Amino acid sequence: MNPFVLVQPRSHAQAAKVMAAGGSYRLPVLKAGGIDVLDHLKEGLLSPDAVVNVRRLGAEGPAVTRLADGSIRIEAGATLAQLASDPILLADATVVAQSAGSAATPAIRNIASAAGNLLQRPRCWYYRHAQFECLKKGGSMCFAVDGENAHHAIFGPGPCHIVHPSNLAPALMVLDGQVHLTGSKRDRIAAADLFHMPDKGILSEHNLEQGEVITHLTLRPRPTSGFHAVKAKQSFDWPSALACVSLRVEEGVIREASVCAGAVAPVPWMLPRVGAALKGAKATDDAAIAAAAELAAEGAKPMRDNGYKVALLVASVRRATLRALGRETPSFREIRP
Numbered sequence: 317m318n319p320f321v322l323v324q325p326r327s328h329a330q331a332a333k334v335m336a337a338g339g340s341y342r343l344p345v346l347k348a349g350g351i352d353v354l355d356h357l358k359e360g361l362l363s364p365d366a367v368v369n370v371r372r373l374g375a376e377g378p379a380v381t382r383l384a385d386g387s388i389r390i391e392a393g394a395t396l397a398q399l400a401s402d403p404i405l406l407a408d409a410t411v412v413a414q415s416a417g418s419a420a421t422p423a424i425r426n427i428a429s430a431a432g433n434l435l436q437r438p439r440c441w442y443y444r445h446a447q448f449e450c451l452k453k454g455g456s457m458c459f460a461v462d463g464e465n466a467h468h469a470i471f472g473p474g475p476c477h478i479v480h481p482s483n484l485a486p487a488l489m490v491l492d493g494q495v496h497l498t499g500s501k502r503d504r505i506a507a508a509d510l511f512h513m514p515d516k517g518i519l520s521e522h523n524l525e526q527g528e529v530i531t532h533l534t535l536r537p538r539p540t541s542g543f544h545a546v547k548a549k550q551s552f553d554w555p556s557a558l559a560c561v562s563l564r565v566e567e568g569v570i571r572e573a574s575v576c577a578g579a580v581a582p583v584p585w586m587l588p589r590v591g592a593a594l595k596g597a598k599a600t601d602d603a604a605i606a607a608a609a610e611l612a613a614e615g616a617k618p619m620r621d622n623g624y625k626v627a628l629l630v631a632s633v634r635r636a637t638l639r640a641l642g643r644e645t646p647s648f649r650e651i652r653p
């Protein structure tokens with residue numbers, strides 16, 4: 317690991333100044349909890365000359381607040397553990413609390429931040445291995461195409477086949493999340509515009525510019541919302557597939573539905589056809605919910621070893637919908653003798 321300067325800014329705006337292009341450092345790297353940044357340093361994937369530590373910024377105030385216009389504000393540095401147990405989120409943005417509570421391990425959730433979770437880099441083992449010069453590192457090929465692709469994307473044309481690793485990002489998508497920024501002319505970007513597909517820029521996954529720092533997130537409340545993930549190791553793994561669902565239900569009928577998948581495409585993958593099919597269904601109509609969930613598979617183009625993800629996605633969408641409706645079915649673990 318190369319030596320670097322540790323910068324301790326007093327505000328996000330100060331951090332943004334240090335991070336800005338043409339500043340005092342050649343390659344400054346922003347660090348919140350550091351779970352992903354330290355992995356990169358240790359693997360030799362990043363060699364910064366300055367690490368700008370924003371972990372403690374905003375920690376003195378509440379992690380989550382309700383705003384006057386009814387929306388909900390989450391601080392950039394709020395930990396996943398705080399989100400998972402926050403009473404405002406548990407009551408009015410259940411999908412966020414559930415997605416945060418399902419990520420990683422208790423120890424990691426105590427450190428990992430909301431902003432860092434959104435911007436963590438992909439887990440593709442070729443990207444993560446310093447010896448594979450893949451497309452994401454300026455190389456000329458995606459090794460997953462003819463290689464080990466059990467955990468890669470089932471949607472999207474490539475040329476890079478990563479899956480988006482964040483639990484929180486799809487939850488933000490179904491609640492019309494906004495990502496608030498400092499360090500540039502714009503003060504926010506919609507969660508829906510935060511990420512891009514590989515063909516729009518292969519070296520990064522998001523649309524933030526150098527020097528833009530996330531200060532907080534806002535989202536609209538939706539009590540009827542739910543999350544479900546299927547993992548190889550339920551205790552700590554990244555999901556093989558996950559789904560986030562937000563519903564507006566009136567008199568027992570689903571009037572609005574927004575559905576987003578994670579871990580199946582290079583970006584959080586909206587499923588508008590599923591949302592449209594759920595609209596008008598009775599909240600107790602299991603057949604209609606199951607039929608809508610089947611539409612999640614439309615357009616999937618699995619690679620050699622990841623066809624299993626299609627069924628996991630359909631099941632995740634169905635279960636997330638039932639969870640949003642307060643009609644959770646027992647998990648595999650619960651029904652085992």
Ligand SMILES: Cc1cc2nc3c(=O)[nH]c(=O)nc-3n(C[C@H](O)[C@H](O)[C@H](O)COP(=O)(O)OP(=O)(O)OC[C@H]3O[C@@H](n4cnc5c(N)ncnc54)[C@H](O)[C@@H]3O)c2cc1C
Nearest residue numbers: 348349350351352353419420428429432433435483530554
């Ligand atoms: C064993 C294990 C299992 C895991 N399982 C899951 C899982 O199931 N689901 C899941 O979602 N994640 C999972 N993770 C990933 C983990 O949740 C993320 O690495 C963590 O949330 C990153 O947060 P952080 O605060 O540590 O970010 P950091 O590592 O500090 O930063 C990550 C990225 O975000 C950028 N960043 C951080 N804060 C800001 C800001 N304010 N503005 C702009 N950029 C910023 C950094 O520059 C960096 O690029 C797992 C990790 C491990 C080790």
